[in-house]
Amino acid sequence: MKNNHIKYKTLILSALVLLNFGCKKTLDINVSPNNPLIETTTPEVLFPSAVGSTAGRVGGELTIIGGIWAQYYTQANASNQYKTIDAYALTRNDFNGNYNELFSGALADYQLAIKLAVARSDWRYNLMATVMKAYTYQVLVDLYDKVPYTEALKGLDNLQPKFDDGYTVYVGLLAEIDAALAKDYTSVELNKDQKKTDFLFGGDMDLWTKFANTLKLKMYLRMINAKPAEAQAGITKLYTDGANFLTTNAGIATFEDAPNNSNPFYEYNVRRLNTTTNLRASKTFTSWLAVNGDPRAKYYFGTLTPVPMNQGDYTATAVEQPTYAGATVFAQSAKDPVWFISAAESYLMQAEALERYYGGAGAAAMYKEGVIAAFAQVGLNVDKIPVPYLNYSAGTFEQKLEQIIVQKWASFAGSHSLEGFFEQERTGYPKISAVYSTDDNYIPGQWVYSKNGVTSGLFPKRLVFPASSRDRNSNTPAEVPITTKVWWGK
Template identity: 60%
Template sequence: MINFKRTLLPAALGLLLAGSSCKKALDINQDPNNPAIGQGTPTIVFPAAVMSTAGRVGGDMAILGGIWAQYWTQSATANQYKYIDAYNVKSADFNGGYTELFAGALNDYQFVIGKANEQRNWKYLLMATVMKAYTYQVLVDLYDQVPYSEAFRGTANLQPKFDDGYSIYKSLLAEIDTALARDYHTGEFDTRDQQADIVFGGDMDRWEEFANTQKLKMYLRMVNKKPAEAQAGIEALYTAGARFLSTDAAIKSFVNQPDKSNPFYEYNVRSLNVSTNLRASRTLLTYLQANADTRRPVYYAGNNGLDQGDYGTTSSAGQNASVVNQSATDPVYFISAAESFFMQAEARERYFAGAGAKARYDQGVLAAFDQHDLDGTAFVNGAYAYPTAGTLDQKIEAISTQKWISFFGSHALEGFFEKNRTGYPRTSAVYSDNPAYVPGQFVVSRNAVTNNQLPKRLVFPDVERTRNRNTPAEVPITTPVWWAL
């Protein structure tokens, strides 16, 4: 079971909070159904909320997402993540992540939104609304239904109802539109406010782009089940001249110190005092090898992969599979520049007859390599060249595959989500040790307990079920969430 403490703070945030008497505000609540009234300020509470999101999405949930997105797999010489690799996740396994995102991040964002409206501080309103939408989307995409319309009412409602994912998406989109309609460019942030914005340092143009890109992402998630609505929403963004991210929305201020490093590294390496629990999955490794991808040595410390979920192997090759490379200073991405470009490429293919899609795709591939200080030019002109003459499905497959590769690391949860949305990379008809296996195709874990099915969601956590009688009945983790294939 993964259950980690909320102590990850980058150096800049530590300086911002030094000497503050508002410690209580950083621990606003421990119960998503019974939030207390915070006594802090947006300047103090906002960065704590962002780090709550980053610490979970880029930490323990990245470990889960990376196993289910087949970037890495459980080592054959350890036991830490067998239950994830076997799709044997239970209701108690992610209590900490669920509680932290609700009682920590979302409760704090709601506090900031309330204060921002009171103070007519439209900068913090936009910042907190975008991060609230991002964090809520993660929960919806994991659980399908979560409390929303009756959440954060404190003792006025200790048993909030669960809203369906589609309704939550609609409401979040409306919240973003409301924040975007305010005059968030007026007024100046002082030095403390700029430090409190640990994503963009107070640059509201970047927050506007983040807001538009978050909307684009949510509309793309709708393409399978709400196609007309997805198309209308995306076309409206382009008609309005929306600007999208061309830089990373990310936390990049981690340092190599306990509780201040990248959360994935903190959880998987520092806290466990071992760096070898996660090994290269043959799913991604074979694809990188087949294309001579120069990111391979960045991702893995060697060329030897382990078949996904084959942690029971006694073979020398399996037990010595290459370790996943991690660094204490790796960023946590909310939406990377690469992801933004890939989403724009998909939107242009689906709704604008492909106009500009290749250019955005190429930018996405180049940005994905640039994350690791590598030049991807040879790949956009070679192995990863855009299939301009291909069908729409072939183009979506190319975009989705490159997007999948780019999510490696603390962005890994998105790789799991996007596989569920697009179906790409494809799922193999054979296991990855079969000579007929096609590099890069997903396989069902060797030790899966799901009747040869891939996971699609998490089950509702104990912390919610024992406190809220409105928690929906449990469904299998192989059941798709509302937007998935």
Template identity: 55%
Template sequence: MKTRSYKVLFIAGILALLFTTSCKKQLDINQNPNVPAVANGTPSVVFPAAVFGTAAGVGGEFGIIGAIWGQYVTQSAFSNQYKTIDAYQLGTADYNRGYRNMFANGLKNYQFVLDKSKETQNWNFYLMAATMKAYTTQVLVDLYDQIPYTEALQGTANLTPKFDDGYSIYQDLLKLLDTALAKPLNPGILTPADKSADLVFKGNLDNWTRFANSMKMKLFLRMINAKPQEAQAGIEKLYADGAKFLNTDAALTGFTNVKDKDNPMYEQNIRSLNTPDNLRASYTFTSFLIANNDPRAKYFFGTPAPTAIHQGDYTGTNSSYKTATVLVQRPDDPVVFMSAAESYFMQAESRERYFGGDGAKALYDQGVLAAFAETGNDGSAFIAPGGAYEYPSGSLEEKIMAISTQKWVACAYGVHYLEGFFEKNRTGYPKTSAVYSELDNNTVNPAYVPGEFVTSKNSVLGPGQLPKRLVFPLLETQANPNAPALVPITTPVWWAL
């Protein structure tokens, strides 16, 4: 993936604004997100602030939750920061910052860009804002199932917007993307300032079109359990219309090792806490990598054979936990919104489900190779005949399992952990183990299959239960009388298994 750079002063100003806003205590989400952006703002000024709002959410608090619930990492046995996440013990007051960032700094500003772009018929920025609004909203819906949508972002006209159901929101996002894709783009009017403001693709409108099409595919694939006919029709139409999909990462890059200019998860988990030790290798993830001699283990954990903690066993007495391997985080890590690998895997799944598998193997192989390349490795031997990740020739379900498992691994790059967690809830892969990965005598359970999810050792939920969502944040439950009743985190969102 190519690293895109941008002016230091520009990013510093936007980041300072973003993190100052995100750190305000108890920001009222029913006021701040609904306050219109500065009336004299322009899309090129407001759009980058919105992108940072999204990145701060998915790459900050939500990234940490995704990393733990996606069983890539687990809480250290010798620190305390994320025990409530690993125990599935989150309440309304926990981790509201991600919600704030994505609503107040993200969606509010995307809506401003959409309105201004429509007013001036600047369809270039309209497509950018529509795609990022769809992505940001999709993440929030997939976390909470219901969020304010049709009545949100109206300023003082409505400080208590109703919550819309996830399916209705998905339908509207698809309409928004269709509208944006139907507009005539004009790369000739993009100024140098416009290109600099596009922190994702630097003004490459073909990539934005591909990202929008890929977002449509993702939304349709999310529907396969709840709305199978609609999902199939939508994906078949994408191909009938000749849609092109992402072949590069949609990501925010250019972070540096300076406070408030670094990767948001690094900023929150390492710089702000002044310790790198909280997030340790999870046995769930590393057992899979080691069993397959996967060289990406060294990229993620600094060693080809990480010493891991069994998921959620932060009270355990296993002597190896003292030296359990810490997750490698870099201040310049990107925040990936959608990777090329993810796009290839989605296409492979679509070809398997709806086109008799035509072209699926080639797309799967491209996905594996792209995911390896992100970490500086070559995956050719792994997809070759007899390789650990050779595409299966068996049933459709075996192929979906292979695609989904490789997508899970790929999502460990670029703080993209949430997507791995979401896909587990959609497809059921990786499978959930019938046993815990460790026996009471601190040895590995011989019945455990490497890479299968387990219920956290210190889970407050029932046996075999895993989290499926977040509860509504205090920002909403206290201030908005239209907030729905709280739902247990074990309740699937509308599209999940």
């Protein structure tokens, strides 16, 4: 990961953290097209601001939601901060800031950056902003199922855009990426100052090409349940065209241990709260790490033998669960990265694609590279990997898929926890347990329904549209239960 210039980083990362967890960032371009600020701004200013917004939200509150729902950690029984998340009780009044900021902040900035880049035939910023726009939209679609797209980001020209179904948005984003890739974005390098605005790759357009291809691969894999023929056609075209995929992490890894400049998950959950122990180790995750002798427990929890809580059991008393008072806190650092797509995820997606469409040719090699990259991500060498992890399944396709996805799940904790939630919804892995984790028959790593869940045994599949959208946009779709799957769900 390239190092980025402190001046730019301080400006944008100070903006992304958002002291009030929902206020608009200082660098606000969501204004009238007649405003002189828009007339004088540039992609060089807009792009890093937008990336900061995306990282601040995906790597902040959404990491908390994703991590609880993916059962890496659970609400402590001595505090109240995240009980509604752990109980699957989120409503339209919760977490409006993420939806608002990703639209009016990140996406508005990306869209204007694209417009200005095209006007000056700068195909470098056009590709960079298009890929990050697609990534940000993909997260929103995967969370809400339907979002404004074809009529969105037009400012005062349309304050009530219609909502498009997720499939339409995906198709549109894939076409936007393809159009950006078709331009000549490699003939002129970014200059020294421009490279400082690229927090991901420092202006390396080859890596941006790989990121674009890897994002397309992810989106096509998300489509396999709802649009299997299109998913296969898209993936096979990537391989036929000789697409290269990420072999390095894509995200921001240059946070500082200073207020407003630190990792947004840390900033939100640790620095800004009166208690730093809200999130405790979940037995779902720790039991799987323990049964496999996985040394990553030390990275995730600060100890090889974390003391867990059962998922969602935050109402337990000291008499009922005496160990909960000493349950291990999920380990966080101000300098932790926010990954949009990691190298491990890239390799493991390729393993799945090769299993699905190429008879498994090369899948074992990609799988092993993914496991190695997942351990390298937390500073562990290949000799620290449990031997069974490197023994690729010789079983059925579903057995191989389960092995791939469970390894993905184990790699997502903290850095991009939301993906663990998404992938279970897409594939069904890790499996859902038939019993709660206190039962002697519980199988380590299987997901359990929250002890205090309010959805009658049904797991959450989405977020409901926020009140901010419903109050301002009459086109907001009718509310559906949080347990209703999104368009690509299994």
